[in-house]
Amino acid sequence: MTAQEEALANEKVEQKRPLPRRRGVILLISLAILLIMAFYTITDSAHLTHSHVLNGADWMGYAVCHRITERSFTIAGRQFPLCARCTGMYLGVFLVFLLLWLGGRLRRGGMPSTPIMLILMAFVVIMGIDGINSYLHFFPNAPHLYEPRNWLRLLTGMGTGLMMGIIIVPALMQILWRDISYKPVLATFREFAGIIVVALLLVLLLLSNQATINYVLALASTAGLLLIVMSLNVVFLLIVLRREGRAEKWQQIILPLTIGFILAILELSIISTLRFNWTGTMTGLPGL
Numbered sequence: 001m002t003a004q005e006e007a008l009a010n011e012k013v014e015q016k017r018p019l020p021r022r023r024g025v026i027l028l029i030s031l032a033i034l035l036i037m038a039f040y041t042i043t044d045s046a047h048l049t050h051s052h053v054l055n056g057a058d059w060m061g062y063a064v065c066h067r068i069t070e071r072s073f074t075i076a077g078r079q080f081p082l083c084a085r086c087t088g089m090y091l092g093v094f095l096v097f098l099l100l101w102l103g104g105r106l107r108r109g110g111m112p113s114t115p116i117m118l119i120l121m122a123f124v125v126i127m128g129i130d131g132i133n134s135y136l137h138f139f140p141n142a143p144h145l146y147e148p149r150n151w152l153r154l155l156t157g158m159g160t161g162l163m164m165g166i167i168i169v170p171a172l173m174q175i176l177w178r179d180i181s182y183k184p185v186l187a188t189f190r191e192f193a194g195i196i197v198v199a200l201l202l203v204l205l206l207l208s209n210q211a212t213i214n215y216v217l218a219l220a221s222t223a224g225l226l227l228i229v230m231s232l233n234v235v236f237l238l239i240v241l242r243r244e245g246r247a248e249k250w251q252q253i254i255l256p257l258t259i260g261f262i263l264a265i266l267e268l269s270i271i272s273t274l275r276f277n278w279t280g281t282m283t284g285l286p287g288l
Contacts, residue, residue, distance in 0.1 A: 053219065057219060062276070063267075063271035064086065067282065073209075081218055082221055084154045087217075088161060090222065090224030091157075092158045092162040094224030095161070095198060097165060099194075107179070107180055108183050110183050111166075113184065115189075120167075127156035133146065154206065166185060166186065176247050176253050225268075229264035230257065233267075237263075
């Protein structure tokens with residue numbers, strides 16, 4: 001079979017997999033559970049402070065984020081598990097996974113076109129500039145371009161998170177599946193623009209400072225962190241074990257994803273434990 005015939009066969013296989021209605025049902029049920037949890041938690045501010053769910057999210061976020069209070073958003077006065085920039089980054093990752101799942105793109109292993117990739121790289125450069133400018137404010141006499149703002153950290157972080165998700169998803173799919181389409185996960189600018197619009201909507205929702213919405217988005221950003229670490233674990237393990245590209249059914253990827261997820265929790269927990277033993281605090285950096 002020629003490469004062209006194989007590509008056509010893969011495309012036909014993909015077209016035979018209509019978007020299951022159960023995905024929407026699962027999403028609605030999950031959203032309802034999160035909203036009920038948020039309502040129950042936020043109606044009692046004292047309970048919010050001691051929320052086991054948010055405390056667990058704090059512990060995951062503490063492994064990768066400085067968690068400086070002044071550079072973080074709050075939920076009814078309680079600090080987010082991640083700072084503003086990290087919240088944007090991992091919320092972007094979560095959004096990409098969610099939209100590609102809903103769009104039936106989780107058997108595609110192709111990267112977007114060069115123009116889209118260039119735009120995504122520009123997002124990373126913009127975040128880098130904003131990050132350097134923000135870091136310089138730790139030093140009173142250092143030059144800076146403008147006054148940092150948490151909404152800018154959130155926005156630039158979101159752009160970088162979109163790139164992280166759009167790169168890791170096809171890489172993960174290539175490692176998992178035997179039968180895979182190499183069509184791009186985002187085939188057109190219209191699809192890319194759709195993700196940008198949804199990302200901007202999430203930014204606006206978070207900035208609206210509605211406690212229930214922010215509770216859900218805080219958990220979604222933590223889920224994005226777990227997704228990216230889990231994906232990297234799965235890619236690494238399957239390559240090392242030489243078991244890449246073997247799954248033919250969804251049931252066959254449950255085991256590697258579960259192992260990757262458990263490892264992600266263990267890795268983040270170990271890092272958080274070491275950091276806490278070193279600093280003695282869950283917020284900020286030593287000397288700041």
